[in-house]
Amino acid sequence: MALDFHGRVAIVTGAGGGLGREHALALARRGAKVLVNDLGASVKGEGGSLSAAQQVVDEIKAFGGEAMANGASVTDFEAVQAMVAQVVEAWGRVDILVNNAGILRDKSFAKMDMADFRLVVDVHLMGAVYCAKAVWEHMVAQQYGRIVMTTSSTGLYGNFGQTNYGAAKLAQVGFMQTLALEGAKHHIHVNALAPTAATRMTEGLMPEEVLAQLQPAAVVPAMLALAHESAPTRAILCAGAGSFEAAHISLTQGIHLGVGPDVDSELSTRLAEVLDRAGETVPAGGHAQGELEIKKALAAHQSRAS
Structure with a gap:
């Protein structure tokens, strides 16, 4: 039986296409009211249009779900606050935040422009921070919340040409670790999802036969497990091609050498x-x-x- 999200209100960022779209559709199909956020920009974060978000809203409404569109940039804190206010005014609460919005500006570090490095960090990390901050007081007041960060295997393990993306994605894990500790007494669970999926951001990076196995929909069950009322907290769940794993930041037993010149x-x-x-x-x-x-x-x- 599918997980039930009736009565829940969710915000999904970067939900105009790819993985975010699948997240929004899945939550809505299971009964959640969903705000579909998308700037409508290119993979590099250029341009903007509400049409992508509205198309997903139209899809949700077509099967009887409840949704509304929002075109805020997650890098604009005032716009993010207005987005959350829009949700609370319409539906009275916000239970779930899926931080999915992201861009790529890939280059080797030697050729990396520092403006591109900062922009990727701003979208992935500060976007997640702004959205979490905007929903936090509402989740504390209602003594319930579920926040899902979108990390990456690049952040966890590295990938050539993605120093900016990797730094931002692992930073989300560090943010998640402490936010989960602070949210525990308020029944706010915070987790991270590391997806492997074929989206606009992975086009041209893998052979077509591989991409065919990496449908975004295959990642969605992991998001749902982390966004549901039964979710754990402080988990890093990896998902792709129908497989699911967990990543851990561990500590070895090490040795004691004392203090001295040698x-x-x-x-x-x-x-x-x-x-x-x-x-x-x-x-x-x-x-x-x-x-x-x-x-x-x-x-x-x-x-x-x-």
Whole structure:
């Protein structure tokens, strides 16, 4: 049985085509009221038109769903605030935010224009921040919310020619980690989705037979699982071609070397032990690193004392 979203109100950014469109359609088919946001720009973020968002709204209304269009740029905080106000005025609440809007300005770092680097970071990272900030007070007031960031395997693992995109996408994960901790007491769950899908942003990057396997619709179940009331929090879910995985930022057990003038030399020779993944953990928060280091330091001190 499909997950039920009746009574829920969702905002999906970058929903005029590709993955965002599939997200919006799926939420609406399952009963959610959906604001379809799209600037209507090119893959590089150039131009703008409300027509793409309106076409998706028309599709939703055609099968009996409820939706409205919005053409705000996620890089414009005032426009984003107005977008959220539009939703709350029309439907009284906002339960789900899917931060999907994004652009590409790919080049090797040596050839990368710094304006292109900043623009990609502004759209992906600051766009997600602005949208989250605009819905946050409403989600706190209603003591419920689900926020889905769209990260990428490029951010998690790297990809040649995408330093700007990778930096912005991993930054979304860092944003998610702390936002999830702050939202927990308000029943606001925050997660990240790393999709592999054939969209305008992947045209020409892969062979056609590969792209045929990477339909955007195949990623949608992962988004729905992260946007539903049953969603976990602080998860990084990967999805593509009908497969689903989880990514983790882990911490190895490492070694204790103490403090001294020759620690750098010893660390260099024993770095393989530090990198050894046996017994690694996924910390519950940033404090875990310090706790592990202090624990090892105290154990070493006690060992020397005895």
